[in-house]
Every structure is written in structure tokens, then in C-alpha cells.
Amino acid sequence: MVFVGKGKHNFVIVQHFCPILTQYPHIFPVVRAVDWFIRSFFCTFTAKMCNRRRLVFRPMKRYENYSLLAHNTFGMDVRAVLFFEYDTVEELRAFLLTDDFIHCDRYLHIGSGSNLLFAGDYKGVVMHSAMRTLEVVSETDDHVLVRVGSGYVWDDFVAHCVAQGWAGVENLTAIPGEVGASAVQNIGAYGVEVRDVIVQVEAMALDGSVRTFTNEECQYGYRDSVFKRELRGQYIVTHVTYRLDKTPTYRLDYGDLRSRVEACGEPTLQAVRDAVAAIRDSKLPDPSVLGNAGSFFTNPVIPRVQYEALKAQYPTMPSYPVSEALVKVPAGWLIDSAGWKGRSLGRAAVHDRQALVLVNLGGATGQEVMALAERVCEEVYNRYGIRITPEVNFISCD
Numbered sequence: 295m296v297f298v299g300k301g302k303h304n305f306v307i308v309q310h311f312c313p314i315l316t317q318y319p320h321i322f323p324v325v326r327a328v329d330w331f332i333r334s335f336f337c338t339f340t341a342k343m344c345n346r347r348r349l350v351f352r353p354m355k356r357y358e359n360y361s362l363l364a365h366n367t368f369g370m371d372v373r374a375v376l377f378f379e380y381d382t383v384e385e386l387r388a389f390l391l392t393d394d395f396i397h398c399d400r401y402l403h404i405g406s407g408s409n410l411l412f413a414g415d416y417k418g419v420v421m422h423s424a425m426r427t428l429e430v431v432s433e434t435d436d437h438v439l440v441r442v443g444s445g446y447v448w449d450d451f452v453a454h455c456v457a458q459g460w461a462g463v464e465n466l467t468a469i470p471g472e473v474g475a476s477a478v479q480n481i482g483a484y485g486v487e488v489r490d491v492i493v494q495v496e497a498m499a500l501d502g503s504v505r506t507f508t509n510e511e512c513q514y515g516y517r518d519s520v521f522k523r524e525l526r527g528q529y530i531v532t533h534v535t536y537r538l539d540k541t542p543t544y545r546l547d548y549g550d551l552r553s554r555v556e557a558c559g560e561p562t563l564q565a566v567r568d569a570v571a572a573i574r575d576s577k578l579p580d581p582s583v584l585g586n587a588g589s590f591f592t593n594p595v596i597p598r599v600q601y602e603a604l605k606a607q608y609p610t611m612p613s614y615p616v617s618e619a620l621v622k623v624p625a626g627w628l629i630d631s632a633g634w635k636g637r638s639l640g641r642a643a644v645h646d647r648q649a650l651v652l653v654n655l656g657g658a659t660g661q662e663v664m665a666l667a668e669r670v671c672e673e674v675y676n677r678y679g680i681r682i683t684p685e686v687n688f689i690s691c692d
């Protein structure tokens with residue numbers, strides 16, 4: 295018996311050469327050289343294939359009866375029938391054509407779960423993007439276009455932009471979530487909305503076809519886009535292209551942002567990022583300590599005449615202009631002045647530093663949080679005649 299080496303290519307050689315080798319042992323070095331050559335060729339070829347077509351060689355992440363605890367910032371310990379995470383557009387397309395997806399009762403695509411409230415176990419497929427690519431697609435002296443994978447953590451993207459000196463998203467520091475959701479949700483804070491910097495959004499339809507939406511086609515509004523309305527559930531965002539400026543235009547006119555930034559000297563992107571992070575830290579609870587999903591409600595937009603009448607009655611009621619005829623009223627103020635700030639119902643509570651945020655005091659169910667939300671809405675309506683609506687997506691368990 296001649297032993298040439300381990301591995302399936304060697305096995306082929308041994309099978310072919312064994313009878314000859316026993317008869318002519320002196321050709322053994324030649325066989326070994328041939329074997330080495332074949333092995334090297336196959337290894338290099340296989341390695342190249344692995345790099346180019348990760349789809350073929352990487353195991354897809356597909357888990358049954360999967361805990362979603364690490365995938366929702368409210369801290370709900372619920373399970374999905376199936377969880378699927380993909381690294382490439384090809385993997386996503388392949389999954390959409392599987393029986394797992396085609397025959398599932400329902401599906402949900404999540405980001406980091408920072409805007410979700412699960413009522414209970416999810417009886418369907420939950421999908422998540424792990425596409426964390428970032429590429430500069432074009433650059434001039436004035437601006438840069440960056441194409442980012444939907445699974446890129448939003449605040450890591452902001453940190454990257456600030457470090458590169460790219461302006462436009464620094465006011466959106468420390469918003470939980472991922473790039474894909476930024477484009478669906480039109481995230482906003484401190485006078486900036488992400489629609490201001492989005493150039494285009496690439497998304498995959500459930501049949502695997504890909505469509506590119508211009509900023510205009512996304513039909514952005516306050517915390518709103520076409521992906522939340524007409525096209526809800528029909529497309530999965532895969533990449534977002536942002537346009538960032540190389541010369542910053544600082545937007546510091548929200549609350550005490552300017553005074554905080556200017557206290558550190560001339561404004562810089564990093565100073566804005568630090569100031570926004572400090573403001574958010576002082577008001578918003580850390581989800582790893584106290585489960586929450588940021589703003590639970592959107593700020594209601596009401597007719598200016600209604601606001602004027604209320605203002606006469608409640609002179610401290612703040613507002614932001616929306617148009618000639620409309621104003622936005624902070625839901626946090628309405629809830630606070632209705633006496634709900636810091637109050638709890640069961641194991642759910644209104645946060646004691648920002649009334650717009652509902653928190654899980656520990657072990658609360660989705661229903662408990664919703665019961666609190668409904669009670670708060672009702673009392674705000676009874677007092678001011680204004681309906682506040684959740685920004686958070688309530689995912690029922692039926």
C-alpha cells in the first residue's frame with residue numbers, strides 16, 4: 295500500500311496509481327510531484343471561488359425556533375418560527391425562492407429591532423441583513439457619494455462619516471438602528487432628516503428582482519416613506535446611497551445644540567456629534583439597561599387654527615411650523631402635561647426624563663406596553679382633542 299497524502303484529490307491519485315506504484319516503486323516521487331501540483335491547483339482555485347462566490351461556500355444563517363431577545367431593543371423574550379440572516383443580495387434572492395419563504399404564513403424584515411414591539415412569539419419568518427459594505431461610488435472636491443449595505447449599523451456609519459470629514463449626518467448621531475431602516479423610516483433628529491442626504495435606495499422585490507428608487511420616488515415625509523405605505527412589505531432595502539458634503543454646513547438651531555457646540559470653540563463635525571450624543575444620553579434611556587424603542591409616538595400634526603385655540607388655553611404648549619395651515623406639537627409635551635411622565639402601568643412605564651419614550655421596567659409583555667400606550671393616547675385625546683399615534687411597529691402574535 296502506498297500512502298500519498300490526505301484529502302480527496304490524493305485519494306483519486308492513489309486509486310489510479312496504486313497498482314502501478316506497487317509494480318514500479320521508483321516512480322513514486324513523480325506521482326508525489328503530480329499530486330502536489332494537482333492539490334495546489336485545486337486549493338488555489340477553491341480559495342478563489344470561496345472569495346468570489348461566498349454564496350456557494352458559506353453556510354447561510356438559518357435558525358428554527360429562534361430567540362429574538364437580542365433583536366429587539368424593548369427586550370421582549372419572544373421567538374420566531376424561522377430566522378434567516380444573509381450576507382449578500384444573492385443569498386437574499388436565493389432565500390426568497392425557497393419553500394421556507396414561499397410557504398411561510400408571514401414574514402418580517404428587521405433591522406436592529408429598535409422600532410418594534412412584539413406582542414408574543416412571531417409565527418413566521420424573520421429576516422435580517424448582515425450586508426455591512428461601504429463603498430465610495432464617486433467623489434468631487436465638494437461631495438462624496440457613499441453606497442452602504444443595509445445591515446451597516448447606523449451610528450457606525452455616522453462615526454465613519456465624521457472621521458472622514460463628510461458632513462450631513464452628524465446631527466443623526468446615536469440613533470439606534472441600521473442603514474436599511476434609516477431609509478424606510480426617514481430617521482430624523484436635531485433639525486436633520488436622513489432624506490436630506492439620500493440619493494437613491496436599492497431594494498429587492500419578493501420575486502428577487504431589484505429596483506432602484508430615487509429620493510423622490512421614496513416619497514419621504516416626517517418619519518414616513520413609500521416603503522411604509524403603498525409598498526409596505528413588498529420591497530427589502532439592500533443598499534442606500536448617501537451624498538455627503540466635504541464642506542460642512544452646520545445645523546445647530548435645535549434646542550440648546552448651538553450653545554453646547556459653541557462652548558467647545560469653533561464648530562466641528564466631531565463637536566456636533568459629541569453634543570448630540572450628550573443631549574441624547576441625558577434624555578433617552580439606554581436600551582441595554584431599560585428596554586425601549588426611542589420615541590414611542592410621532593409628534594402629531596394638527597391644523598394651525600386648532601393649535602391657536604389650544605395655545606390660548608395652554609400658553610406653554612410648544613409647536614414647530616409645518617406649513618401655513620399646519621403645525622406639529624411635541625407628543626412628549628402632551629404626555630408630560632397630561633401627568634404621565636414617570637408613571638407606570640404594570641411593568642411598563644412612561645420614561646421619567648422623556649415622556650415620548652415608553653420603557654419596559656423588566657419582564658413587561660408587548661400587550662402591557664400597548665395597554666399603557668392606549669391609556670396615554672386616550673388621556674391625551676380627552677384633554678387636548680389630539681390623537682397621538684405610535685411610531686413603533688406593534689407586531690401581533692396571531
Ligand code: EPU
Nearest residue numbers: 483484588589591592593612624626627630647648649650
Ligand atoms: N417635552 C416635554 N416633556 C417631555 C419631552 C418633551 O415637555 O417629557 C417638550 C420639550 O420641552 C420640547 C419638546 O417637547 O419643547 C420637544 O422635545 P424634544 O426636543 O426632546 O424632541 P421630541 O419632539 O420629543 C423628536 C424626535 C426624537 C429626536 C428629537 C430631537 C420624534 C417622534 N421624536 O423628539 O427622536 O431625538 O426630536 O430632534 O419626532 C426617536 O426617533 O427615537 C427620537 C428620540
